[in-house]
Amino acid sequence: MTDRSPPTYFPAPRLARFCSQCGAPTHRRVPDDDNRERDICDQCGAIHYQNPRMVVGTVPVWEDRILLCRRAIEPRYNTWTLPAGFMELGESTAQGATRETLEESGARIALGALFTVIDVPQVDQVHLFYLAQASGPELDPGPESLEARYYDEADIPWDELSFRTVSTTLKQYLEDRRRGSFGCHHYTLDWHR
16 A cells, blocks of 8 residues: 545536636526526527536455445545546446446456446436456556455445445445345435435
8 A cells, every 4th residue: 555645626616617619708597498507608609508427336346345445536535435436428337437447446347237326416426336246356556546455244344435325335235135136226315314
């Protein structure tokens, strides 16, 4: 494990102050024939729509142990997570989940079925986790992970997990595994719970 300091975290702005087409200032209002506020450029007429961000990841397993990564980035630096991250343009959710798993843990996987779909409307995100079978125990975490490790069920660091989407997915995985049948599960997280 290498000693890394947490980097400063600058989330991308969700509101456009300037038009990405012509550079003029934008104004926030409801466009004609629409029902919600958007960032609009009065100079060139561009409407800057914002859509939810997709987070894609996996529940990788090797010999009944679950792979978790310790985050080397904010938010939630130094907490444990399933390998996941933002989907890139030009890739499918399955490709993104496989890429994120390799980047964050170094694990090579056989991707399985879609397992959880979790709406997180308070932060404009949807999290998708796929089942995955690791092709071996070898791990080589990338720069976004302090370390990666396979956990037996009894040793999962529940109090050190990074996000509710991760704990929700892990609990559902363990429940389905005990039942002997894996389904696809949908949740909407309530910010106030």
